[in-house]
Amino acid sequence: MLxxxxxxxxxxxxxxxxxxxxxxPKATITAVLGANGAGKTSLLRTLxxxxxxxxxxxxxxxxxxxxxxxxxxxxxGMAHVPEGRRVIAELSVEENLRLGGLLRGRGGRGGLDEMYxxxxxxxxxxxxxxxxxxxxxxxxxxxxxxxxxxxxxxxLDEPSLxxxxxxxxQIMGLLPRLRDESGLTVLLVEQNAKGxxxxxDHGIVLNLGxxxxxxxxxxxxxxxxxxxxxxxx
Amino acid sequence: MTRxxxxxxxxxxxxxxxxxxxxxxxxxxxxTRILNFAQAGMLMITTFIAWSAIDHGASYWVGFALxxxxxxxxxxxxxxxxxxxxxxxxxxxxVIVTLGLLVLLQAxxxxxxxxxxxxxxxxxxxxxxxxxxxxxxxxxxxxxxxxIVAGMLVALxxxxxxxxxxxxxxxxxxxxxxxxxxxxxxxxxxxxxxxxASMAGSLAGVLVAPNVFVAPNTFDSVLVFGFTAAVLGGLExxxxxxVGGVVVGLALSYVSGYAGASVVTLGALAILxxxxxxxxxxxxxxxxxxxx
Numbered sequence: 001m002l003x004x005x006x007x008x009x010x011x012x013x014x015x016x017x018x019x020x021x022x023x024x025p026k027a028t029i030t031a032v033l034g035a036n037g038a039g040k041t042s043l044l045r046t047l048x049x050x051x052x053x054x055x056x057x058x059x060x061x062x063x064x065x066x067x068x069x070x071x072x073x074x075x076x077g078m079a080h081v082p083e084g085r086r087v088i089a090e091l092s093v094e095e096n097l098r099l100g101g102l103l104r105g106r107g108g109r110g111g112l113d114e115m116y117x118x119x120x121x122x123x124x125x126x127x128x129x130x131x132x133x134x135x136x137x138x139x140x141x142x143x144x145x146x147x148x149x150x151x152x153x154x155x156l157d158e159p160s161l162x163x164x165x166x167x168x169x170q171i172m173g174l175l176p177r178l179r180d181e182s183g184l185t186v187l188l189v190e191q192n193a194k195g196x197x198x199x200x201d202h203g204i205v206l207n208l209g210x211x212x213x214x215x216x217x218x219x220x221x222x223x224x225x226x227x228x229x230x231x232x233x
Numbered sequence: 234m235t236r237x238x239x240x241x242x243x244x245x246x247x248x249x250x251x252x253x254x255x256x257x258x259x260x261x262x263x264x265t266r267i268l269n270f271a272q273a274g275m276l277m278i279t280t281f282i283a284w285s286a287i288d289h290g291a292s293y294w295v296g297f298a299l300x301x302x303x304x305x306x307x308x309x310x311x312x313x314x315x316x317x318x319x320x321x322x323x324x325x326x327x328v329i330v331t332l333g334l335l336v337l338l339q340a341x342x343x344x345x346x347x348x349x350x351x352x353x354x355x356x357x358x359x360x361x362x363x364x365x366x367x368x369x370x371x372x373x374x375x376x377x378x379x380x381i382v383a384g385m386l387v388a389l390x391x392x393x394x395x396x397x398x399x400x401x402x403x404x405x406x407x408x409x410x411x412x413x414x415x416x417x418x419x420x421x422x423x424x425x426x427x428x429x430a431s432m433a434g435s436l437a438g439v440l441v442a443p444n445v446f447v448a449p450n451t452f453d454s455v456l457v458f459g460f461t462a463a464v465l466g467g468l469e470x471x472x473x474x475x476v477g478g479v480v481v482g483l484a485l486s487y488v489s490g491y492a493g494a495s496v497v498t499l500g501a502l503a504i505l506x507x508x509x510x511x512x513x514x515x516x517x518x519x520x521x522x523x524x525x
Contacts, residue, residue, distance in 0.1 A: 048414060050410065050413070050414070070413045070414065070416075071413070071416050071417075071418055074414065074415065074416040075416060079414075080414045082410070082411065082414065086408060086410075086411045088403075088404055088407050088408045088411060089407070090403070090407050091400075091403060091404065091407070095400055095403075098397070098400060099400055099401070099404050099412075099415055099417075100415050102397055102400070102401065102415070102416065102417070103415065103416035103417075145415065146415075149415065149416065
């Protein structure tokens with residue numbers, strides 16, 4: 001589904017990713033773990049086209065999208081929920097959602113009703129400006145907005161950051177459901193390694209821009225040295 | 234009392250023009266965080282285009298339509314060619330670029346049309362309405378100005394609130410990066426924003442031209458008053474720009490009527506200073522705290 005081959009990116013002289021390769025099979029959840037500055041966010045920003053890779057390849061469904069413009073990457077089915085949720089505070093909840101569906105011509109009721117069913121708190125606040133939402137509701141809105149575009153690959157950057165544990169667990173718990181019900185492929189970046197591994201099918205660990213480990217959640221959790229060095233639990 | 238009513242009506246008529254200028258500044262500020270000092274030059278060029286058409290025998294309305302149309306095109310071209318390279322650069326770059334563009338446009342206009350002021354016809358009679366044996370300071374031309382600016386505000390509001398293009402434009406203005414991630418062509422939205430803003434400026438140009446005549450520098454004061462109105466309205470909100478325009482129009486009309494026409498510009502400056510001191514965010518600044 002999504003395949004990354006020997007990806008290199010740099011901000012000026014600072015190399016943020018060095019020879020990163022991995023593959024994400026369809027309808028699976030892959031957790032990308034690692035400390036601050038490991039390159040997790042840079043990786044997602046490169047996949048969605050916000051940051052241009054210096055070299056390497058990004059295959060989405062067998063096509064190299066490394067040089068494609070963002071609009072085209074989005075149209076091919078990549079949705080990126082950036083760090084910090086980034087709901088548009090001035091727009092209402094419903095406008096945020098409709099914006100997500102515009103590129104599929106899905107501003108209509110069908111898509112909205114689906115999202116309100118998935119995230120009931122949003123339904124009650126549909127006419128309110130997004131800046132009145134709580135952190136958890138904002139995360140729901142950011143994910144719902146991305147889902148309105150009917151993506152095939154969802155890139156999630158730190159969805160549980162700053163949320164109460166119960167709310168974070170709720171949002172993490174949604175991911176397997178989306179995977180099973182709509183065949184969504186998820187790339188989940190998290191510092192909360194334990195929470196991410198609890199829902200993931202596969203995990204990769206980044207450190208200083210390199211992949212230092214990759215395996216099933218069970219294998220990664222069982223490796224004491226790895227856990228202590230990079231995962232912090 | 235009749236004098237007060239006259240000054241009020243006159244203030245509203247002028248306020249409509251300042252409102253149109255303020256709208257043109259606000260639309261651009263919202264979309265690209267740039268204060269377009271070149272607006273005075275842009276609306277001067279489009280008013281000259283209208284004047285040329287009318288001077289060559291075209292009807293007023295052909296000139297009027299040409300002004301708005303050339304405003305749309307000029308706004309889009311300026312954004313693509315001149316502004317695009319400084320978007321995202323430090324704000325001072327854009328300030329210098331728009332000031333430079335103003336000087337350039339005024340010089341070009343001088344080369345094409347010369348420096349002498351030309352008279353410009355009003356849309357309708359400028360003879361004030363007669364009410365109970367008194368000719369009020371408000372003419373059919375003034376009424377037309379008020380109505381068309383109000384109409385433009387309604388049209389813009391509908392565009393922003395009710396259409397998907399408007400939704401995309403707002404998203405691009407508030408959160409360009411997020412908008413791109415949702416498939417919005419942010420660059421195109423900025424171009425459309427500049428085109429609409431420039432058209433609003435062109436409208437102000439043809440409305441004010443009968444009063445100030447058409448020459449390369451005659452629209453500078455309109456920009457100052459429009460800028461005051463935009464700041465008063467909070468720089469962010471189109472309704473704020475219109476309310477700001479009317480308030481500035483009224484205030485300047487009273488200043489001119491009771492204190493003398495020579496201190497009008499000083500009055501605008503006083504308003505600007507007062508707003509910046511008392512309520513620097515303007516009357517209509519969005520209450521929403523921006524996300525951190």
